[in-house]
Amino acid sequence: MPTSEGSVLRPAVVALDVGGTYVKCLTVDETGVLASDSVPTRAADGPEAAFRVVCEAATAALGALPPTHTAAGIGLAVPGTVDEHRGVCVHSENLGWRELPVVERLAAHTGLPVGFGHDVRAGATAERRLGAGLDAGAPVxxxxxxxxxxxxxxxxxxxxxxxxxxxxxxxxxxxxxxxxxxxxxxxxxxxxxxxxxxxxxxxxxxxxxxxxxxxxxxxxxxxxxxxxxxxxxxxxxxxxxxxxxxxxxxxxxxxxxxxxxxxxxxxxxxxxxxxxxxxxxxxxxxxxxxxAALGGAAGSWGAALLGWQAAGVDLDPVLTGYAELLRPGDGPAGAG
Amino acid sequence: MPTSEGSVLRPAVVALDVGGTYVKCLTVDETGVLASDSVPTRAADGPEAAFRVVCEAATAALGALPPTHTAAGIGLAVPGTVDEHRGVCVHSENLGWRELPVVERLAAHTGLPVGFGHDVRAGATAERRLGAGLDAGAPVxxxxxxxxxxxxxxxxxxxxxxxxxxxxxxxxxxxxxxxxxxxxxxxxxxxxxxxxxxxxxxxxxxxxxxxxxxxxxxxxxxxxxxxxxxxxxxxxxxxxxxxxxxxxxxxxxxxxxxxxxxxxxxxxxxxxxxxxxxxxxxxxxxxxxxxAALGGAAGSWGAALLGWQAAGVDLDPVLTGYAELLRPGDGPAGAG
CATH class of the missing domain: 3.30.420.40 (ATPase, nucleotide binding domain)
Structure with a gap:
């Protein structure tokens, strides 16, 4: 979209990988990492406190976007029993969440489309598209x-x-x-x-x-x-x-x-x-x-892909950019 | 298609469920069973003998079609390791088949489109569409x-x-x-x-x-x-x-x-x-x-559905007809 100077803002995605101990937050554009951070999940303070941490992490990452970029979507990966199709965390023992409509609530909080998935399934998708699931450059x-x-x-x-x-x-x-x-x-x-x-x-x-x-x-x-x-x-x-x-x-x-x-x-x-x-x-x-090739960053990259999908962005050029970034030997810089 | 009297021939499918002992042959039209038969597989005589039995069973069933009907396709269900996507029986211990391109060969023999599947997967499809996989009339x-x-x-x-x-x-x-x-x-x-x-x-x-x-x-x-x-x-x-x-x-x-x-x-x-x-x-x-609701006939009905699919026939009216025929209590008459 145009800035006041008439130039075009580049889209970005905020990816949140929620764990029992930390929420990993990765901000990416179509070519790579803009920022990464992690904050304590505070699961011991109860399910609402943990969800508030997620919302606050999203807000902080959105607020820290460089002026050259605009947020296109949020990606969210969550542990436990997770129903992607309904957008609901059915049950997460570690977070204390039960039947929590995380997509609806995070979309309402951020005003952005939210792509949502199970942390392990999101990691699996990231590995398949960007890591150990590539066979001669194509996902198995x-x-x-x-x-x-x-x-x-x-x-x-x-x-x-x-x-x-x-x-x-x-x-x-x-x-x-x-x-x-x-x-x-x-x-x-x-x-x-x-x-x-x-x-x-x-x-x-x-x-x-x-x-x-x-x-x-x-x-x-x-x-x-x-x-x-x-x-x-x-x-x-x-x-x-x-x-x-x-x-x-x-x-x-x-x-x-x-x-x-x-x-x-x-x-x-x-x-x-x-x-x-x-x-x-x-x-x-x-x-x-x-x-696995992406190490502890698989969930974050998976959440990022979910965010781009939710934003309606064609994944192919994004994947090309990330594959270059993550090619073997380089490691997932800034995303662990 | 028109007969000499100008009436229209009704389509039929010949479904073959190949077992280690018998080849079950079920001829159906869109409303029900036209004929059924079973012949010894003759697996002991070697892989080619067993395949010849399948071809001959198809020929016999096609030759026995009533003059009111015309064959639209063949359905074939086979045990062992079966690759539906390639149309190949990868390995069947009981039949002695290895990497046998059954679809290509049966299509060449009959001149008809051949729908092909694993016997258990074909049975599973039949159960799902016509039997124990229906939940309030819809397949799970x-x-x-x-x-x-x-x-x-x-x-x-x-x-x-x-x-x-x-x-x-x-x-x-x-x-x-x-x-x-x-x-x-x-x-x-x-x-x-x-x-x-x-x-x-x-x-x-x-x-x-x-x-x-x-x-x-x-x-x-x-x-x-x-x-x-x-x-x-x-x-x-x-x-x-x-x-x-x-x-x-x-x-x-x-x-x-x-x-x-x-x-x-x-x-x-x-x-x-x-x-x-x-x-x-x-x-x-x-x-x-x-x-399961279809008993020993699940594979035959599954093969029949594969035959209709290969023939390019819309399955919905066919399923409606069969569901009526196979409703609980009636049993799969003539197809066991």
């Missing part, structure tokens, strides 16, 4: 994305379309067992009690009484010959292998991207994981199991 | 279909679209375990070695030395207090429960149709199956687990 038609961090969840892209199923698609972290450690979901022995990054640290501490600095620390101890750490790590890989094999058996998809905090372990995770998956598949072709 | 958007017969496989409909994934979607009967009975696929402990109708009979015979007349016989013995039969039946239900729970956890879909030969057991299967599934789900809403 079918992709499984498994995010292993504090929690554990998957996202399914089949024939180029995200599977949502009312928000319950890919919730593989819970259920499937009846014995084992109690889980936050009320079940027992859920994959999240063994194979999430948080569970790996927790199980090691429970077995040894030693506090550790996350799953990374447990892996370091396993590598140094600590038998308990080795067992905890191997248990996690076994459970993840079974989950990935189940995903492949059900969907038939052969391209698996593993993301979330645990992927920092690299080959210490991927090599035994690929082996475990291979042993559990008989008629299916062995899938490619590849690490 | 998302449906899981589990077929438990000689083999064990699933079909996924998500957002109204069948998932194919190169033919590997829903192949839940194989893989997922590394210990247990050897399986035809080369693996061990596959679900098909415990929970298929064939496995139930086989396991009972292996444990007792007593030959039985299929899974139905094992269930009857279990009901009469035979402890081995009870254990074999319960093991099968447990494995099926875990499979259905995995399907629901991965896809998030809450409408599950159970078909195949084992569904003749009715509530003796469904009641404990629903309980097993419910125990394995924590965050997902408990799915509706309902019996």
């Amino acid at each position: 038609a079918d992709q499984l994305y498994v995010s292993v961090g504090t929690g554990l969840a998957a996202a399914l892209v089949l024939d180029g379309r995200l599977v949502v199923s009312g928000g319950y698609a890919g919730e593989i972290g819970h259920g499937g067992a009846t014995t084992g450690l109690p889980c936050v979901c009320g079940g027992h022995g859920c994959a999240e009690t063994v194979a999430s990054a948080a569970a790996i640290a927790r199980r090691y501490t429970a077995a040894t009484g030693t506090t550790v600095d996350g799953a990374r620390d447990v892996l370091a101890r396993a590598t140094d010959g600590d038998a308990v750490a080795r067992q905890v790590w191997d248990d996690a890989v076994d459970v993840l292998g079974a989950l990935v094999a189940d995903l492949v058996r059900v969907t038939g998809v052969a391209h698996v991207v593993v993301g979330g905090g645990l992927i920092h372990a690299g080959d210490a995770l991927l090599t035994p994981l690929r082996q475990a998956v291979g042993e559990l598949l008989t008629v299916h072709p062995e899938p490619r199991v590849v690490p | 958007a998302d449906q899981l279909y589990v077929s438990v017969g000689t083999g064990l496989a699933a079909a996924l409909v998500l957002d109204g679209r069948l998932v194919v994934s190169g033919g590997y979607a829903g192949e839940i009967g194989h893989g997922g375990a590394t210990t247990g009975l050897p399986c035809v696929c080369g693996g061990h402990g596959c679900a098909e070695t415990v929970a298929s109708a064939a496995a139930i009979a086989r396991r009972y015979t292996a444990a007792t030395g007593t030959t039985v007349d299929g899974a139905r016989d094992v269930l009857a013995r279990a009901t009469d207090g035979d402890a081995v039969a009870r254990q074999v039946w319960d093991d099968a239900v447990d494995v099926l429960g875990a499979l259905v729970a995995d399907l629901v956890r991965v896809t998030g879909v809450a409408h599950v149709v159970v078909g195949g030969g084992l569904i003749h057991a009715g509530d003796a299967l469904l009641t404990p199956l629903r309980q097993a599934v419910g125990e394995l789900l924590t965050v997902h809403p408990e799915p509706r687990v309902v019996p």
Whole structure:
């Protein structure tokens, strides 16, 4: 749109990736990052406080836009059970949200179109369009994305379309067992009690009484010959292998991207994981199991793409610009 | 098209549901069944012999069309690993087919358009459009279909679209375990070695030395207090429960149709199956687990719908006619 000098303002999107601890805020235009920030979610102060943090982060980012730019839309990625089609956060344990009409409320607050998605599904879309889901420059038609961090969840892209199923698609972290450690979901022995990054640290501490600095620390101890750490790590890989094999058996998809905090372990995770998956598949072709490329920024980039879509902007030139920015080796500068 | 008397010939479809033992052949017009037949597949005589049986069945059905009708298309449903998009049977253990371009060859043989699908996916489509996938007369958007017969496989409909994934979607009967009975696929402990109708009979015979007349016989013995039969039946239900729970956890879909030969057991299967599934789900809403409505004719009706689609005929009036024919209580007359 024209400024007072008659020049044209460039469109921008404010992307919000809401986590249980921080709200990551990424402001982008069609060629790259304008600003990034993160603010504490304040989930402990209750569901409305957390939603207020999101609104305030949007307001601050919009207010900080350079005078050369104008906001075209908002992108919002949220954890938990999220129904993209209805624009509703059905249930987020970490945020305390239940049936919260986040799209309607954030659109009312900002006066802008809001693109909305589940954080893991948004990350999966970003990986598929900009990262580990690219095959010779084109996004794979079918992709499984498994995010292993504090929690554990998957996202399914089949024939180029995200599977949502009312928000319950890919919730593989819970259920499937009846014995084992109690889980936050009320079940027992859920994959999240063994194979999430948080569970790996927790199980090691429970077995040894030693506090550790996350799953990374447990892996370091396993590598140094600590038998308990080795067992905890191997248990996690076994459970993840079974989950990935189940995903492949059900969907038939052969391209698996593993993301979330645990992927920092690299080959210490991927090599035994690929082996475990291979042993559990008989008629299916062995899938490619590849690490995520966007790291902790996948959700933010996914939210940015959702924002552009909501703004009605043609994604192709945007993707071209971002792909250049995010090409392997450069890392997602300013967005982590 | 006009006859010599100037009247118009009515279109018909020849639907072929190819099994390891029989090829079922169903000829339909837009209002119902014109003829049905089944011929031995002769799979033991080799892959080409089996394909010749299919071609001859088509020729015979086309030759037997009443003079009031003209063939508009062929529908073909095939077991194994089937790639609908390429028109190829990738691999069928029972038929000995590998990379067989069935659509191209049957179209060349008949001179007619050929609609092609996996037998379980075709059955799933038929159930969704004409049977247990109808909800207040409309097909559910998302449906899981589990077929438990000689083999064990699933079909996924998500957002109204069948998932194919190169033919590997829903192949839940194989893989997922590394210990247990050897399986035809080369693996061990596959679900098909415990929970298929064939496995139930086989396991009972292996444990007792007593030959039985299929899974139905094992269930009857279990009901009469035979402890081995009870254990074999319960093991099968447990494995099926875990499979259905995995399907629901991965896809998030809450409408599950159970078909195949084992569904003749009715509530003796469904009641404990629903309980097993419910125990394995924590965050997902408990799915509706309902019996298939079309029985052994699901594959034939699915093939018929594929034939109409290949013929370019609008499916809606056809579906209306068939739904009337197949309404609950009437059974799929002439098509089993």
